[in-house]
Amino acid sequence: MPKSLAVQHAKGEPRSRLELKELNDAELVAEYLDGGRFAFQELVGRYHDRLLNFIYRTIGDRDRSEDLVQETFVRVYRHLHRFDPTKKFSTWIYTIASNLAKNELRNRSRNPMVLFQAIKKNWDADHRPLQWEDRSYAPDDLFRKRHLRAQVEKAVEELPEHHRVVFVLREMEGKTYEEISEITGVTLGTVKSRLNRARNKFAQIIAPMLE
Amino acid sequence: MPGRGLLVMDCGEFLKGYSDYSDGLRTPEQLRDFDSHLRECPTCARYHRVVRQGIDLFRQLPRPDASPDFLPRLRHRLYHIDDHTVLGSRLGGGAALVAMAAVGLLALVWLPFASRIPVEIELAPVAVTVPASSAEVPSLFSPGPFVTPVIYERMWVGGAVPTIWERRSGSEELFEPLVQTGSSAAENDPSR
Ligand SMILES: [Zn+2]
Numbered sequence: 024m025p026k027s028l029a030v031q032h033a034k035g036e037p038r039s040r041l042e043l044k045e046l047n048d049a050e051l052v053a054e055y056l057d058g059g060r061f062a063f064q065e066l067v068g069r070y071h072d073r074l075l076n077f078i079y080r081t082i083g084d085r086d087r088s089e090d091l092v093q094e095t096f097v098r099v100y101r102h103l104h105r106f107d108p109t110k111k112f113s114t115w116i117y118t119i120a121s122n123l124a125k126n127e128l129r130n131r132s133r134n135p136m137v138l139f140q141a142i143k144k145n146w147d148a149d150h151r152p153l154q155w156e157d158r159s160y161a162p163d164d165l166f167r168k169r170h171l172r173a174q175v176e177k178a179v180e181e182l183p184e185h186h187r188v189v190f191v192l193r194e195m196e197g198k199t200y201e202e203i204s205e206i207t208g209v210t211l212g213t214v215k216s217r218l219n220r221a222r223n224k225f226a227q228i229i230a231p232m233l234e
Numbered sequence: 235m236p237g238r239g240l241l242v243m244d245c246g247e248f249l250k251g252y253s254d255y256s257d258g259l260r261t262p263e264q265l266r267d268f269d270s271h272l273r274e275c276p277t278c279a280r281y282h283r284v285v286r287q288g289i290d291l292f293r294q295l296p297r298p299d300a301s302p303d304f305l306p307r308l309r310h311r312l313y314h315i316d317d318h319t320v321l322g323s324r325l326g327g328g329a330a331l332v333a334m335a336a337v338g339l340l341a342l343v344w345l346p347f348a349s350r351i352p353v354e355i356e357l358a359p360v361a362v363t364v365p366a367s368s369a370e371v372p373s374l375f376s377p378g379p380f381v382t383p384v385i386y387e388r389m390w391v392g393g394a395v396p397t398i399w400e401r402r403s404g405s406e407e408l409f410e411p412l413v414q415t416g417s418s419a420a421e422n423d424p425s426r
Contacts (some may be wrong), residue, residue: 025276076297085298092300093308100312175291176284194289198258222285229288230280 037061048112056104063103067096070113073196074120080191081124082131083180090128095120117198117206119186128184171232178228186221193218242267248278256285 038046038054042063055062071092079088081131098108098119101108106115182190188207192198198206248271248356254260272279 063312067305071300071304072297075300079298080295088298089301091310093304096308097265097311099314156321171291172295175288178288178294179292194292200259213252218248220257222253222289223249225288226281226284230284233284233287 027135029121040065049108052103052106052108064099065113066099070116071096074116077196078120078124078193079116080183080195081121081178081188082127087127091120092124111202116201116207117192117196117202119204121192124188125184147232150219174232178225181228182221186217186224189214189217189228190221190225243271245271245275245278248272248275248289249281252281252285 038059038061040061043051043061045057046051046062046065048066048069051062051066057064075088076094078091079085081090082091095116099116106112179187179190179223185207189203192203192206193200198212200214200218203218204211205212209217248255248268251264251268253262253267258265260268272282
């Protein structure tokens with residue numbers, strides 16, 4: 024957004040939702056800390072779907088992912104006054120979400136019952152009756168497409184956790200290596216090597232299905 | 235092994251640097267070496283194809299939608315954070331008053347035992363009025379020397395409660411009107 028819009032705004036007047044949409048994340052944070060109540064709502068609107076997808080692709084449990092997205096926003100809300108405005112807000116919020124996802128996986132690995140429930144839930148989802156949502160596809164194409172997607176999903180789930188996080192951040196969320204390094208708290212070199220290994224393993228798993 | 239002698243790099247080098255190549259993070263000269271290896275080596279070409287196709291499919295996976303109660307639930311949680319913050323600071327103030335009252339009471343109790351010095355002081359007579367029943371204070375130290383009806387009233391009626399409600403109305407409005415899903419997140423994200 025043009026910097027002038029933020030400057031032009033009369034002090035003390037609440038911004039309209041349309042005006043808030045024009046602000047970048049850092050300006051929204053400043054607006055919220057300055058008493059602009061709806062600014063936080065705008066931040067939630069910007070990030071909740073993306074974070075849900077990121078956490079879901081990392082931990083593989085939709086309901087639990089939603090809880091963790093809630094927890095991410097609660098932590099942001101509590102600590103927004105401590106946010107360093109020289110940093111990128113999106114990196115900060117992804118760091119919080121990524122740490123929560125990591126903790127979740129760690130706890131889950133210690134609790135076989137939770138692991139069993141997650142596997143069962145995924146199995147149930149994989150074995151739903153086929154929905155004919157797209158009539159332009161012949162059943163064979165649709166079946167193949169769905170089968171491939173399921174296999175791709177499974178391939179990503181099979182990646183070791185620290186490879187999967189990097190893979191999802193890069194391939195789905197489009198983060199740069201530097202951002203991934205900040206979010207995951209590892210060096211740039213480690214990001215590169217994890218991403219390379221993740222792509223390699225991913226290719227090994229899906230190759231037989233694609234050819 | 236495809237025409238190994240003709241290639242600038244071998245398959246091991248290709249795979250090792252594959253991510254850099256894939257993300258365009260090498261010098262133009264090095265990228266050309268990768269390109270030429272891909273043209274000459276069917277194994278690595280297949281690998282590259284599989285990764286690209288797989289990642290395309292991965293990006294097409296349906297994104298989960300937040301459940302309809304996601305925002306109301308979040309709003310509720312944030313509302314309790316506001317509530318807790320205001321109450322916490324108010325209770326902090328109340329606790330200080332109670333502590334002061336306790337110290338005062340202890341001082342009163344201990345004074346006769348602590349002062350062993352045989353000094354006789356003539357105290358002025360103290361007149362005590364019993365508070366009206368409507369102004370009774372449910373205090374631990376009733377009738378307390380410090381927690382008076384006026385202070386009590388200030389703590390709970392004149393002070394904390396309106397402040398909480400002011401804050402509450404604020405956090406309730408935090409999400410009014412409700413956020414629409416499918417926001418223009420991407421266009422506002424500097425990382426995109
Ligand atoms: Zn090769």
